[in-house]
Amino acid sequence: MEVIVAKTAGFCFGVKRAVDKVYEQVEKGTEPICTYGPIIHNEEVVKDLERKGVSVINSVSELKALKEGTVVIRSHGVAKEIYDIIESKGLHLVDATCPFVLKIHNIVKKESASGSEIIIIGNDQHPEVEGIKGWCSGPVTVIESAAEAENFVQESGKRLCIVSQTTFNYNKFNKLVEILSKKGYDIIVLNTICNATEERQTEARAIAKRVDGMIVIGGRHSSNTQKLFEICKNECENTYYIQTLVDLDVHSLPSMGCVGITAGASTPNNIIEEVQKNVRNEF
Ligand code: SF4
Numbered sequence: 280m281e282v283i284v285a286k287t288a289g290f291c292f293g294v295k296r297a298v299d300k301v302y303e304q305v306e307k308g309t310e311p312i313c314t315y316g317p318i319i320h321n322e323e324v325v326k327d328l329e330r331k332g333v334s335v336i337n338s339v340s341e342l343k344a345l346k347e348g349t350v351v352i353r354s355h356g357v358a359k360e361i362y363d364i365i366e367s368k369g370l371h372l373v374d375a376t377c378p379f380v381l382k383i384h385n386i387v388k389k390e391s392a393s394g395s396e397i398i399i400i401g402n403d404q405h406p407e408v409e410g411i412k413g414w415c416s417g418p419v420t421v422i423e424s425a426a427e428a429e430n431f432v433q434e435s436g437k438r439l440c441i442v443s444q445t446t447f448n449y450n451k452f453n454k455l456v457e458i459l460s461k462k463g464y465d466i467i468v469l470n471t472i473c474n475a476t477e478e479r480q481t482e483a484r485a486i487a488k489r490v491d492g493m494i495v496i497g498g499r500h501s502s503n504t505q506k507l508f509e510i511c512k513n514e515c516e517n518t519y520y521i522q523t524l525v526d527l528d529v530h531s532l533p534s535m536g537c538v539g540i541t542a543g544a545s546t547p548n549n550i551i552e553e554v555q556k557n558v559r560n561e562f
Pocket residue numbers: 291292293294354355377378379380445446473474475476544
C-alpha cells in the first residue's frame with residue numbers, strides 16, 4: 280500500500296504567522312489576551328491556547344465591553360470598524376491579518392474610493408469576506424454561485440471591480456468571472472486567490488486523480504478544507520473529511536492500493552503525521 284502525503288498539506292504562511300503571533304504574546308506574559316474570532320479553524324489549537332489563557336471574542340459587542348488587554352486580529356482580517364473600536368478603547372492591537380488579505384482590503388478601499396462597484400467572489404458568511412466588505416465605501420455585492428452571477432444586474436452604472444476571497448476555488452472563480460464578463464459591463468478583474476490555496480488545490484486534485492482513497496484533514500468550519508474536500512471528491516469517490524485521527528475509521532475503508540492525504544491551511548503538522556502513521560500501520 281502506497282501513501283502519498285501532499286507537500287502543501289497543513290499550515291500556510293499566513294496561518295502559521297498568526298498562530299505564532301498569539302504564542303509570542305503568551306510567552307511575553309501579556310495579559311489579558313484575546314483573539315477576535317478563533318485564531319484558526321482548528322479546535323485543537325484553539326483549546327490549547329484557551330488552556331494558556333487566551334480567550335476568544337466573537338462579536339463587536341464583546342469587543343466594546345473589553346476594558347483592557349491585547350486583541351489579536353486573525354489571518355482572515357476584519358473590517359475597518361474593528362480597528363477603529365480597538366483604537367478608541369486604547370486596547371493593544373496585534374494585527375495578524377495575512378498580507379494577502381491586507382492586499383484585498385487596500386484594493387477595495389482604493390477602488391471604492393475612486394467610484395468602482397466591488398464584487399467579491401466568495402462566501403458572504405465567511406469572516407474574510409465580511410472583513411473585505413468592511414473596507415468598501417460604496418456598493419458591494421458578494422457572488423458565490425453561477426446562478427448568482429447569471430442573475431447579477433449592475434444598477435450603479437459604475438465600473439465593476441472583481442476580487443476574490445483568498446481561499447476560493449480557482450476554476451470556479453474563472454467560471455464566475457466568465458459569466459460576469461459576458462454582460463458587457465466595464466470590468467476590472469483582480470484574481471486575489473492566494474498562491475498557497477491554488478497550489479494546495481492543484482496538488483490535491485492531482486493526487487486524488489491517481490489514488491484509490493483520499494483523506495482530507497481539517498476543521499469542520501474551515502472553508503479552504505471544505506473546498507479541498509469538494510475538489511478531491513470530484514476526482515475520487517472514496518474521499519473522507521476528518522478533523523483528527525479519531526474521525527477516521529480505517530477498518531471501514533475498502534481495501535486500497537494507494538491512499539492520498541492532504542490537509543487544510545489550519546491543520547497542525549502533528550495531526551497530519553498522526554493520520555499518516557496510522558494509515559501506514561493499518562494497511
Ligand atoms: S490561505 Fe493564503 S491568504 Fe489565507 S492565510 Fe494562508 S497564506 Fe494567507
